[in-house]
Amino acid sequence: MAKWAMAQEVYDVCITIHNRDQSAHIGEDFFITGSFNSWKPADILIGAIPKYGDSIEITIPSVPKGLLEYKFTRGNWETLASTAKGNLEGPIKVIVQGDTAVNAQIDGWRDDFPISTASPQVCVLDSAFYFPTLDVHRRVWIYLPEGYNDSLQSYPVIYMHDGQDLFDEATSKGRIGPLEWRVDEAIDEAEHKAIVVAVAHAEDIQQRQNEYFVRPTTSFPKPLGEAYLSDMVKVLKPFVDQHYRTKADREHTAMAGSSVGGLLTFYAGLLHPEVFGVVSVMSPSIWLDEGNVDQAIKQIPVRKDAAKPDFYIYGGGNENRIKPDGSRVRMHDDIERITKMMYDSGRNKVQVVIEPDGRHGAWYWQKAFPHFYSWWMSRISDKEAAS
Incomplete structure (x- = not known):
């Protein structure tokens, strides 16, 4: 059922995060950041990074109806989740129309790859x-x-x-x-x-x-x-x-x-x-x-x-x-x-x-x-x- 906060329709969003990264970061704390918390990279703790192939859930309460954007970090912008090749991508997007359950995946962490991404040119x-x-x-x-x-x-x-x-x-x-x-x-x-x-x-x-x-x-x-x-x-x-x-x-x-x-x-x-x-x-x-x-x-x-x-x-x-x-x-x-x-x-x-x-x-x-x-x-x- 819809909830209301300051006359705004809000819902709960449950995110199941699957770990597909086998690096040494398993067991470290990681966080979720997004449009719901003004993009503070270490504000909301999810828990410990699960073993390879395992998953963990977090529920974000009172998310306004409409577009939700989020990312995962290990506490700062230098430790963002990345692709398996180390590339950063845009935020994960969810259109929230009601209480929502979604899946997400972690394939790598940016700080495990070279700092510079500039081409030799x-x-x-x-x-x-x-x-x-x-x-x-x-x-x-x-x-x-x-x-x-x-x-x-x-x-x-x-x-x-x-x-x-x-x-x-x-x-x-x-x-x-x-x-x-x-x-x-x-x-x-x-x-x-x-x-x-x-x-x-x-x-x-x-x-x-x-x-x-x-x-x-x-x-x-x-x-x-x-x-x-x-x-x-x-x-x-x-x-x-x-x-x-x-x-x-x-x-x-x-x-x-x-x-x-x-x-x-x-x-x-x-x-x-x-x-x-x-x-x-x-x-x-x-x-x-x-x-x-x-x-x-x-x-x-x-x-x-x-x-x-x-x-x-x-x-x-x-x-x-x-x-x-x-x-x-x-x-x-x-x-x-x-x-x-x-x-x-x-x-x-x-x-x-x-x-x-x-x-x-x-x-x-x-x-x-x-x-x-x-x-x-x-x-x-x-x-x-x-x-």
């Missing part, structure tokens, strides 16, 4: 690259396609933000664990290759956001996003083009980012269309920008057709966010609104992708990136074939 371009307008030093990674050092081939380039989260679980952090985008693996597996230049975000979350906002908001009255983009365009890109074999023209230069980094990328397309021929705007935090995006679309002049960038805008159908004033917004509604405004302003090169089950986080951007990359490579191939 990833290296540090500079551990402290200087951004003069921002007056900060930031780590910058570069992905060079396999065989780069054995050829004279030149490549398109993608500039990306939040570099810690793109290639390596050893440097990534997140609300539900150190998931990374697997950008390197995506390009490793692709037919056509590109260089990726990834800039580290500020470690302080407030500083990161201040550097990714372009126009003033209540929380960030003196944003530094325009300065950040200026350094990308006037300092970082020329350095990369000078020291690496790039196709430096706008048709072969892209930018990609997510969340507030997606918002920043959107502004890059508006402010620097002569530099970036494509911008991949993933889950942009439009609701935090207090209407600035709408004004920018209206106010910033539209360049001639030859200098209009392609906007690839991705959003999740389950990206419901709460604004600072407490009101709730839906990501895909924001995307639909600004897409219409883009067309009305004469910016008609807009590709919109809404993933119905998508939510806000690296697991979903990991899945979305290969689709953007394939789309971009197809655009390049089509234009080269037509020329």
